[in-house]
Amino acid sequence: MLESVITQITQWLGEDAGASLAYITNGKHMAWYASVRYTLIAAVGGAVCAVLFGLTGAALKQSSFLPFKWIGDFYTTIVRGVPDVLFILFFPLAFEKTVEFVLARFTCSSESLAVATGWPPCDAAQWYLRTGDYLTMACVSLGIVYGAFAANVIHGAMQAVPKGQLEAASAYGFTPKQVFWRFRVRQMWIYALPGLSNVWMLLLKATSLLSLLQIADIVQWAGRLGSANYFPGVGLVHPDWRWKYYFVLFLFFILMTMLSERFFEMLQRRASRGMALVESN
Amino acid sequence: MKRLVLSAVLAVSMLAAPVMASDTIRLGTEGAYAPYNYFDDSGKIAGYEIDLGNAICKKAGLTCEWVVNEWDSIIPNLIAGNYDGIMAGMSITDERKKTINFSDEYYPVAPSLYAAAAGHKVDLSALKGKKIGVQGATVQAAFAEQHYAADNTILSFETFDQSVADLMAGNIDVLLADGDPLTSVVEGSKGALVFVGDGVAIGGGVAIGLRKKDVELAKKLNSALAALKSDGTVDKLIKKYFEKGPFYSK
Numbered sequence: 001m002l003e004s005v006i007t008q009i010t011q012w013l014g015e016d017a018g019a020s021l022a023y024i025t026n027g028k029h030m031a032w033y034a035s036v037r038y039t040l041i042a043a044v045g046g047a048v049c050a051v052l053f054g055l056t057g058a059a060l061k062q063s064s065f066l067p068f069k070w071i072g073d074f075y076t077t078i079v080r081g082v083p084d085v086l087f088i089l090f091f092p093l094a095f096e097k098t099v100e101f102v103l104a105r106f107t108c109s110s111e112s113l114a115v116a117t118g119w120p121p122c123d124a125a126q127w128y129l130r131t132g133d134y135l136t137m138a139c140v141s142l143g144i145v146y147g148a149f150a151a152n153v154i155h156g157a158m159q160a161v162p163k164g165q166l167e168a169a170s171a172y173g174f175t176p177k178q179v180f181w182r183f184r185v186r187q188m189w190i191y192a193l194p195g196l197s198n199v200w201m202l203l204l205k206a207t208s209l210l211s212l213l214q215i216a217d218i219v220q221w222a223g224r225l226g227s228a229n230y231f232p233g234v235g236l237v238h239p240d241w242r243w244k245y246y247f248v249l250f251l252f253f254i255l256m257t258m259l260s261e262r263f264f265e266m267l268q269r270r271a272s273r274g275m276a277l278v279e280s281n
Numbered sequence: 282m283k284r285l286v287l288s289a290v291l292a293v294s295m296l297a298a299p300v301m302a303s304d305t306i307r308l309g310t311e312g313a314y315a316p317y318n319y320f321d322d323s324g325k326i327a328g329y330e331i332d333l334g335n336a337i338c339k340k341a342g343l344t345c346e347w348v349v350n351e352w353d354s355i356i357p358n359l360i361a362g363n364y365d366g367i368m369a370g371m372s373i374t375d376e377r378k379k380t381i382n383f384s385d386e387y388y389p390v391a392p393s394l395y396a397a398a399a400g401h402k403v404d405l406s407a408l409k410g411k412k413i414g415v416q417g418a419t420v421q422a423a424f425a426e427q428h429y430a431a432d433n434t435i436l437s438f439e440t441f442d443q444s445v446a447d448l449m450a451g452n453i454d455v456l457l458a459d460g461d462p463l464t465s466v467v468e469g470s471k472g473a474l475v476f477v478g479d480g481v482a483i484g485g486g487v488a489i490g491l492r493k494k495d496v497e498l499a500k501k502l503n504s505a506l507a508a509l510k511s512d513g514t515v516d517k518l519i520k521k522y523f524e525k526g527p528f529y530s531k
Contacts, residue, residue: 027323119361126362128307214350224313224320227442228449230469231315231462233522235322237469240446 023236032221036252038131039218042138042207047200049143054150054196055185061155072151079148084206087145092129092137092213100125134213146203153195157188189271197264204256208249222249305344306498307364308334308489312349313440314462316522317370317388317487329522330368333387334489336514340505353418353439356381359490365498366489370459372420373485382493384502386486387515389527391460393421395477396448396467403455405478408433414444414453420484421457449473461523 002025010018023029060072079087097119104113104125112122120126161184169183170176211220226242229235310318312326321327326347338345348364359367359381372390373383397403403411409432415422417437425435436453438444445466448456456463460480467474491499509515516528 027325028320029324031320031324129363216349227313227440228445228466229315230445230467231319231465232469234315234319240442240449242446 026235028225028235031216032218032225035216035218035221038135038210038215039207041135042142042210042217043204045135045139046142046146046203046207049139050146050150050199050203051196053143053147054154054199057147057151058154058158061151062158072155076148076151076155079145080152082145084142084145085209085212088138088141088206088209088212091141091144092134095137095140096127096129100127103127131215134215135210138207138210138213138215142203142206146199146206149199149202150196153199154188154192157192157195158184160191161187187275190268190275193264193268193271197260200260200264201257204260205253208253218249218252222246304342305346306338306366307346307348309348309350309355309359309364309367309369310334311352311355311369311440313352313442314370315465316461318368329388329518330370332518332521333509333515334368336509336518337502337505340508341501343501351439352416356418356490359492362492365495366491366502368489370462370487371490372483373488374420374423376423377490380493382491382495382499384489384491384499385506386488387506388487388519389529390482390484390486391527392480393424393457393483394460394463394480395455395457396463396474397455397477398448398451399472399475401454403477405455408455411454412436412452414438414447414456416441416444416458419459421459424481424483425457 006018006022006025009021057072057075060068061076063069063072100120104121107124108116108120108122116122165187166179166183169179174182207217208219210217211223222245223242226240226245228240229237231237310326310328310330312318312320314328316329318326318328318330326349331347334347335345350358350363352369355367355369355371356377358364366384367381370388371377373386377383395403395405408429411429411433413425413429413433414436415425415438417439422435422437429435436447438447441458441462444453444456444458447453449470455477467476489502491502506515510529513530516526516530519526519528
């Protein structure tokens, strides 16, 4: 199928066009295109985690029980202040060490623990991390970092829900729990969505850090493909082309931003259905 | 809620923590050091070390799995257990021997060479005030640091490709690198780059880096490697990837 397309292009547009097409569709480039899945998984997984962490954080900040409120405030203040690069490096390593510590407690014999000099103390406590594990941890890391931003947005949005609505709900005999979920949370989305769309854009950009976790994502492949090659045995001989590949990534992220904006506009329209308030703004 | 999520993640990852089969070993490589290791057109890891590593594993009755890891963290991640051996064009040095063990060499000592832009005058016997490029954490980096750091600026790059790109762009005056990859670069540069002066022999041959405690594994790999050297497989692979040798058979 692909070969016949390349032959067609060669006939219509000449050898150069055919060769270029063959080059950008070889296995190496296909691996690059396919690696987009890591970016998308990390973005969507990270966003789901961020919303969960955000709702939890906002609920904690909202809590009238002081220790909960402190935890919520602590979370949003501290985590928002830590650079995402640092967190993506720190969290997976710390988590791996913790898991290995727990494994060592249960699997290593006491003799091996006594003589152990390195880490982990015995082979059974070794946790081999694969791309899937790293990806999961990247999602959780992104979720924790951007959840802190989302928590603030959601908390603010909850405050923006008109008091009258909540008082009316109480007056009708809804329990505090029902008032929270069916009135506050249900109505806060229209106030939260613009802020959450911002958080999503930041999160999407942060997925370019996946290569830090040895995940062969689009950024890593772009670097590999663009690096100068002078060895004919390796493939096409070309000088440093990294800027071309990074430019393609530019376009990719801009496209993703445009699509995201559309998507959030649609969500906003959905969330505003039947809400009288938005019109007055 | 948060605790629930965390403990769920913990539980899942405990289940997922794979138990290594006894006859599988994981080999770490860089994938950016042709012809030793690189990504071929089909997007798979390939090169002299990949073919050789697979041959060694076959001979030793092991299953090999390749892990791509950045050069600058390749030793720490071996010690951390992300893989069991390093095959990434790594020379034997006393410095590295302090932290890891080496198998017997599988590629003889090749001289390190200097390259500069054509027409750019560099006098190696009197290097002063120059920018000298090396790849970080290599034998060349240690050599440059020792011999040239007093009067020159040493710039170290994360990958070999980056050091070449900066030499091309004129950001460094001279590049000191491993002879084999540098030769393919200079030959392929169509005259833009030239060799300067004579090479220097730095470090020992190239070998598999192993954890110090894995003595059994080292024995296994060494006997497989010795068998492949004597039956000519190693030389055949050197011929395939380096053409000119040096070879092990006399």
